[in-house]
Amino acid sequence: MKNTLTLCLLLTCFTLSAQTNVRAWYAQGQVWIIWDSSVPGPETVGIYKKSTPFTQTGQASLIGRPFNYEYFPGTYLMQTQDPDFTYRIPKPDGTYYQLLPGEGLFVETVMNTGSAYYAVVDWGQSAVTPGVNITANAVNYTYNPVTQRVNCHLQRIEELVSGHKTYWFNMWALGRQDENAGRPDFPVLANAAKNGMPAMFIVSQSLNLDTTGGNKVPMTHLFHGGGGTANQMMANRFRQFNLEPIQGISVAHNDDFAVNTVTEEGDSVFTSGRSLWFGWSKRHNPFDHQFAVMPGDTIINYTQRRIMWINDWLIRVLPVDSNRVAAMGYSMGSGGATILAKTFPDKISAACMFNAGFRGAEDAASIRIMGSMAQNLPTSLRGYNGETIGVEEAFSLNVRCSDQRDLPVMRVWIGKNDDNGRMHWGPEVAAQFRLADSLGWGTQIHWDERPHTYQVLNFHWIQGVNPDEQTYRDNLSYQEYFRSNQSYPGFFNHRLESLNNDPGSGMVGINNGDGDNWGTWGGYHNWDLNTQLDEPGRWEVTAWLTAEVIYDLDISPNAALLTSMTIRKPQLFKPAPGTLLEWRVRDISNDQVIQAGQTTPDADGLVTVPNIFVTRENFRKIRIQVYDPSLVGASEVPSSTVYLYPNPAGNWVSLPEGTEWIRVFSLSGSLMVDQTVQDHVSLNIAALPQGFYWIQTNLGTGKLCKN
Structure with a gap:
């Protein structure tokens, strides 16, 4: 409701009249249809098309029905607070036309070569008058x-008070009932009812962007929360x-799914963004306040497709490194970042989720679009084994949404x-954390005392806005270093290390005896990318x-x-499944x-190295090595710095004086x-089987033979 009210305040109201002129x-694969309208204009208009002139809407094909929020630039009016803002569109000669106030716009993506007449008619009317609305x-x-x-198409350039230049772009979607019937250069991004829907995104540029010598820069996609906006x-x-962004650019997207719906209070409202950064059903009727999905509906990833088409377009037209593309999202946007990373792990290098729930729709408006958690409607995504992914699996932390084995x-971060x-x-959420840590994705999990919003900062990971008052790991600039085409160590089993904090069972609140108020599983672990x-x-x-x-x-x-x-x-x-591999952990200061130890890849080819001691960098950095001895050759076994007696031993072994703890592998x-x-x-x-073992103590490492 807020978006509608804001738009009405920004648009000056004139006497309602028919669409004219x-x-x-x-130009550029699309037909650009412009007309003169009263402001704010009817809630919706019909756009009709036929190869010959026509005088009634029933004689032509309906190709679009935009809201006034869409045929006027409602998203921009709301976010720029500029009442004079108008769309900027390409002309056939390569120049651009800036629409005048009161001019409406609809954009059709063409699917064949031809010619047609276009008419714009107030919804509910049928007359088409030559020289007026055709x-x-x-x-x-x-x-x-x-x-x-x-x-x-570029709509606006703004320099922020911080000096960052921002570029506001718009695109207009192709909507069809067959989600696979797009163009080679432009996929289907909406159902037929939302054909021509506009979508905005904002590119922010680093203060020191360096593209000299053909240098390509990283890009990070940003997704706002529910009720939020790209700006x-x-x-x-x-x-x-x-x-x-420090090295490259950021891309702040707008959900931009304009629909009529009903709130939890039962109010009929208009909202401009509730696709949960994923999509909606091809049966969705955006004009019916009472519309709700039904069993049997499939949720198509229209919004996700749009994000990735924009991603590929930016890589094509800007000096962007396609292997350094990250995603970050807050609240509702965390769901978008999660699904995007799981669906396109070959394109996304890293993903950060803030105040995530890893679940589907819980509010009334979203349930009408996506279905309830209990319904768990099927989506257009397919999992690792080709299975249909439900909405709940799509939003979860652990279910893969592609045929790729690994995730970014x-x-x-959650409070x-x-x-x-x-x-x-x-x-x-707590259960998903434990599952993620057991599956070995390498997910870095953080929790603290934060609520959902951030009016006051006094949390373990964020105590202020300055660099020395908050973690660096959630900075956009940190994500810029990672690459989608580079392997990484997936540290896991942190929950089994008694020295780590534990989030508990998921009870809301702190100081309630359910786990620790703050902590991380894997958040202290670093590796050298270079x-x-x-x-x-x-x-x-x-x-x-x-x-x-x-x-x-x-x-x-x-x-x-221990991890x-x-x-x-x-x-x-x-290496092939079952290949015998050797692994070593070395002190890089002295090799x-x-x-x-030894390990073998599992049936999926995944290589796991168990129980490694990772140490603080000011004490020792380690080099983890895994190799196939049939290809590389053997390395020496660990040198001993701790000696046990007797060795070989029976049921008891004596430890050196000063030993505080011991681990046997x-x-x-x-x-x-x-x-x-x-x-x-x-x-x-006594409980150890006969054989050879490695030992580690606070004094160093050694070997043990059990008789």
Whole structure:
């Protein structure tokens, strides 16, 4: 309702009259239909088309029915607060035409070469009058997706007070009932009822953008929350997350799904954005306030398709590095970032989700569009094994939405005081955290005391807007370093390390005995992106726990943490399932091997290295090496710095004086013993099977033979 009221205040009201002075032309794959209208004009108008002149709407084909919010630039009027804003569109000669106040616009994407007359009629009326509301002549248009491609069009340039330049673009969607019947250069992005719907996005540019010498820059997609707008996500906004691009550009999208619906209070309203950054059913009637999806409906990923088409268009027309494309979203936008990353893991390098719920629709308006969580309607997405993905699986943290095995680097921040009605903390989220940590995606999970909104900043990960008052990991600029075509270590099993905090079972609130108020699983873990090795027979990475940063609470409180690791998104290191591999962990300062073992890829080819000690960088950075000995050759076994007696041993072994804790690993890396040593210097190993073991203590590493 807020969007409608805002638009009405911005538009000066004149006496209602018919649409007149209709004219049109073809440019860049689309026909641009313009007419003179009263302001604010009828709620909707019908756009009709026929190859010959016509005098009644029933004689022609209906090709569109835009809201006045759409045929006038409602999104821009609301976000610029400029009552004189009008659309800017291409002309056949390559120049641009700036619409005049009171001129309406509809855009048709052509699917064939031909010519037609176009008429604009108030909805509910049928008369078409020559010289009034129909084009004087037929408009010729050409179908050539190669030389006359559909494009986005610049609408506004604004320099923010921070100095960042922003570029406001618009595109107009192709809507058809067959979601697969698009153009080679332009897919179907809406159902037929939303054909021609406009969509806006804002590109923010780094203050020091460097494209010299053909240098390509990273790009980050930003998704606002429910009821939010794209301009809230520009470069100098939302400083709690620091959305400023440093190397490249950001792209703040607008949901832009204009529909009539009903609120939870039962009020009939108009809303301009409630596709949950995903889509809607092809049966959706945006003009019926009472419309609701039904069992049997499929939710098509129209919005997601639009985002990725814009992504590809920007890569085509700007010097953007296609391998450094990240996604970030807040609240409702966190769902958009989650699904995008899971659907296009080959295109998305990293994804950050803030105040996520990892669930589908809970509010009345969204349920009418997407269905309820209980309905879990099918979507157009297919999972890793070709299965149909339901809405709940699409929004979840752990269900893959493509045929790709691995996901991008995923980072999550959520607050235990978040009781928002849509995206919020709860048992389902806590359970998804535990599942993600067990599956070895490498998801970096963070929680603290934050509620859903950020009026006051006093949370563990965000205590202020300055760099020394908040974590660097949620900065847009941090995501710019990651690549979709680079492998990464998926650290996991953090919940099994007793030194880590635990989020609890999902009870809302803090200091209630349900887990720790704040913590992270994997958030202290770092790796060197520049020295990774990914070859057919060998994979290596340098890793550490954070210690040297300007925000104190980003520093790992523990000198070492036990974790397991998967190799995600390998590019060349792809050993066959069952191949015997060797792994080593070395101290990079002296190349000493401190852990070693063997592993084999699972049936999916996933390589897992269990139980690695990752240490703080100011103590020791480690080099994790995994290799196929049949291709690379053997490496030395770990050197001993701790000696046990007797060795070989029976049921008991004596520990060196000063031992505080000891962990015993099998040669395959399985943790067999994890024990704190207090007032005794002997360890009972009777339960260990006969064989050889690696040991690690606070004093160093060693070997053990059990008789």
